[in-house]
Amino acid sequence: MNLSKPRTLFYLFAIFIPIIFLSCNQPGNKTYPSRPISFLVPWAPGGMTDLSSRAMAASLQNILGTPVNVVNRTGGGGVVGHTAISQAQPDGYTLGAVTVEITMMHRMGVTQLTHQDYTPLALMINNPASITVRADAPWENIDELIEEIRNHPGELQASGTARGGIWDLARIGFLEAAGLPESAMPWVPSQGSAPALQELIAEGVDVVTASLSEVDALRKAGQVKTLAVMAEDRLPQFPEIPTLKETGIDWSIGGWVSICAPKNLPAPIRATLDSAIMIAAKDSLFTSSMSQAGSNIQYLHGEKLIHFLTKQDSINGAMMKNAGIGQ
Amino acid sequence: MKMTQTKIDQMSGILFLLFGIIIWIYTRNFPDLEEGYPGPALFPRLIGSGFILGGIILVITPFISSKVTDDSDEKSHFSLLNLGKLVIGLFITGLYPFIQPYLGFIGSISLIGFAIGFLLNVKPWLAALVALSCTLIVYFLFTYLLGVPL
């Protein structure tokens, strides 16, 4: 190793210096958007967040006339991806999917991030939790299931995601609203809805509280049946499934996906994105693929969205506190 | 420094033994499940016990087995200079996350490739050429053909 040789240094400079200058990102003064946009997804490919983000990105790409690349930045139960979105340059070239977990992560003590660290643009989808059992289970409706839980507390087990995850909160809230203690139907942690459903049909657990869109494939395949959905109103794609509210249990919860940009996004860029997303959310490419997949589109923006996020944060926070999850 | 395979085994045995104990100490503050069942600490502790057991067997095997293992295989080529080079190599590669945001992908990767080639005693012009062409190929392949942004 002899860097002292003048020739070596010459090569070094002659070859690398121009490249370095060329490859540096030069901020242009062109109108937004003038280069590809990255759309960060904090969850793995194939999941609901990923699929809806990809459908949205495909629509946005046509509307904005610039490539919108979906990048999965997974890890840490969503912490890594959410952090990456909030820490990106607020120049409109990095957007991301911020999911319901943003209201929960900061209470688990794994991150300081809250929804206030972003510029919220729009709510894309909101999938209510369901109460799903095996197709051959003896309960025909939600009342029979509650009766069973009441008579034999602690015997039935539920699953759907990790302990303290969104579907666990759904279970806790459901039991609470039905006047039952949390231990009446204990939680079996799983790595997500797919393994939980595998457990369900293998007769490992009795109830899964994942969203309707997640159980839809198995429901159509005739392996499971859904007794109720935890929504305010019946879902347009599933008019036959009653809500919990109808049976007198006032409880609704859902897993939602919103589009956010880093904090302090300049107003003109925000306006461009706002109108583009508004068109994309009504684009048939997005709407038809979402409704086919059983996903519930709920479009909110502006003040309404901020109100929604704040409310979600306090509701989920209270739930976690009651259940003794997190700090 | 001359080392036989038996000695290396015994030394690594002691290291793994200590490692297992450290895991046990580290996991002592992990929480338990409800009703006092072992939770997050169970698995690391089982693994730690595996290290302790494996380490002990590694240490004592040479004493109890009468058979002489092939001690002829001496691993002696240890040199401080080479170790230094190794550290430099690690250091250079480790710079990537620091310099990538400033120099971009092409600049930082080709610089590191060049430096590694230099460490491997490749002629400078050749190292630069290979590093640069490789970087460009990778860049175009990823960005334009495969659609993976870098």
Place this chain on the structure above:
Amino acid sequence: MTSFFSWEGLAALMLGGLYGSLFGAIPGLTATLAVALFIPVAFFLDPVIALPAIIAISSVAIFAGDVGSAVAKIPGTPASAAYLEELYNLSRRKTPLYSLGISAMGSAVGGMIGTIILIISALGIAAVARNFSSFEYFWVAILGLSAGIFASGGSPLKAFISLMLGLLLSTVGVDPTLGFPRFHFGNATLLGGLNYIVAMIGLFGFSEVLENIYQNQKGSDTQTLTTESSSQQFYTQPLLLILKEKWLVLRSALLGILVGFLPGAGADIGAWVATSVQKIKQGGNTEKLEEHEDEVILAGTSSNNAAVASAWIPALALGLPGDTVTAIVLGVFLMKGITPGPLLFDQQPELLWALYLTFFISNLFLLPFYGYLTARLAAKLINIKLPLLLIVITTLCIVGAYAINNNLFDVWIMMGMGLLAFILKRGGFPLPQVVLGMVLGPIMEQNFMVSMIKSRWDWASFFERPIAIALMLITLAILFFGMYYRKKMKQS
């Protein structure tokens, strides 16, 4: 509906194969990523076209994972890690055309066997897959571990310690029961756990770079391989070997199907079990090891691809995605209004036949075709002087580690793994077992804890279900025969 036998259909197959071979061969790019990037395209395609393209991508990508092993000693999948040494050595000793020929032809034959079984017994397999609960998963993970102990030619004790190290690495991050963060040292990336592909790139690829820097090679004194490469070495010789070792291939393929139809890491564990059975049969006989390298590769590779076909069964027949690739496919299906489930077999026969046909075409034509092209390329690459090749490997290591999660911190993790491998090599500890441990760790811990919570800490529940008991018995058999043959070899 567009017909499967149209220009679009064939073009989709060919392009899918090309895409898959590139993604499989480049470290850090995986079949999952290839399929995920394909989603926006799939939105606009007819399912009869989109589905074959995805199958072509994933089956060619799994073979192409071996190309990285042959050239740069970086396996593309944990399955390739099972026979990494053999493949790398054989490529250097003979030619990549021969070693990758075995890999491609073995994959093709194994894949064919897998497809035939898939066609005969799709619904039967689905019925078994339906009954897989956390107990069965746990035993499969244990089976994989016991296979890992004997899959290295060397000391079982050292293989065990390497496995333990892999298991430990897999516990980094959020714990599966309480969500308690372990061993993260305040770092957000570590909180997400260590990615085994990043680890593989570091353990195998980057450690080779470190090794050569340490050995301080002179730039000129590297051997240049002057190997003749002919298509005979790729097609004829491996096929003759397969004919000669037909029972080995059949056994490995069946093992692959048996272990592999369960969702998730099935294909990887299948390859490990098949490789390890072959090695147990050969015994710890180190002297003749070189002559039998090709058989070990054959065992691993044929079981690996046999599992690919059967991994689709739970997704199609039950609507349960096994791995990320089938999860994505299922998502695309639903968006297209296709319903998975037993009804699919009645209502959409043309889709099902397109699926079967694609498996046949992928194995009969795409694997040999793209296999040959990539092997030729590998033969060229392997002739590059080692120091120059190492520059390329360094580049690929960094890019690969970064690309898998788009996370710069992963580059450091990759380096750390390289350093770990460098130290482990000094002590004679095998490296592939570390990867196996990392793959099996989460499966084992998650399913053990879930089983325990479910059964309220009733240990007997692990021994109550029939499939669980069968898996346990296979595990015991492997441990017993492994030990028995080792002893016998030592005495003789």
